[in-house]
Structure formats: structure tokens, C-alpha cells
Amino acid sequence: MKLFEKIANPREIRRKLGLNQQEFWSRIGVTQSGGSRYESGRNMPKPVRELLRLVHVEQIDLSKVRREDFEIVEYLKETHPDLYKSLRKAVRARMETQGDTSADSVEA
Structure with a gap:
């Protein structure tokens, strides 16, 4: 799902x-x-x-995310793009072997 892409059915995500x-x-x-209104079709x-x-889709615990984490990711992307791509590929492979498809299973 792309950034700010319309969430087709939040009720379906919640129920899943x-x-x-x-x-x-x-x-x-x-x-x-408020959530009930969004589930009934009001624009979110x-x-x-x-x-x-x-x-709920990406399953990110926002209480653990810090601004510094984003700055590190951006720095890594800019200064070592090959390392960034390699690490991203390794994380995706790890998620697949662990059966972590949580985001795929609830996308609307």
C-alpha cells in the first residue's frame, strides 16, 4: 500500500x-x-x-519509533545505497522465512 493511499475498508481490516x-x-x-463514522464511509x-x-497494516509499534531512526535510514539511503538495498532485501527474506505476512493479510 502506498503512502496516503485510500484505505478501502477500515472495518474489514479491523475485523481481520x-x-x-x-x-x-x-x-x-x-x-x-469517530472510527465508526470512518467505517460507515465518511472521508478519513x-x-x-x-x-x-x-x-494496523504494517504492524508498526509507533511507541518504539524515534525520529533518529528515520534520520539513520535516510542517511544510509543517501550515503550507502547498496548497503541499504542489501539490508532491505535481507529483512524481507527474513520476514518471509518467519512467515510474517501480517501486512499482506490485512490489506484492503
């Missing part, structure tokens, strides 16, 4: 994860009633859509 509305929406700072703002993607 086995979460109720309160559990699902509170993880990204949205009230249950881009920041909410991106948080939903990161937390």
Missing part, C-alpha cells in the same frame, strides 16, 4: 485483526465514534489514514 472498534481506533488516537483525513496503515 479481531479487534473491536474501541481497541482498533484508540491505537491511532481516534475515538470509537490523510494523517488518520496513514496512522491506520502504519499501525
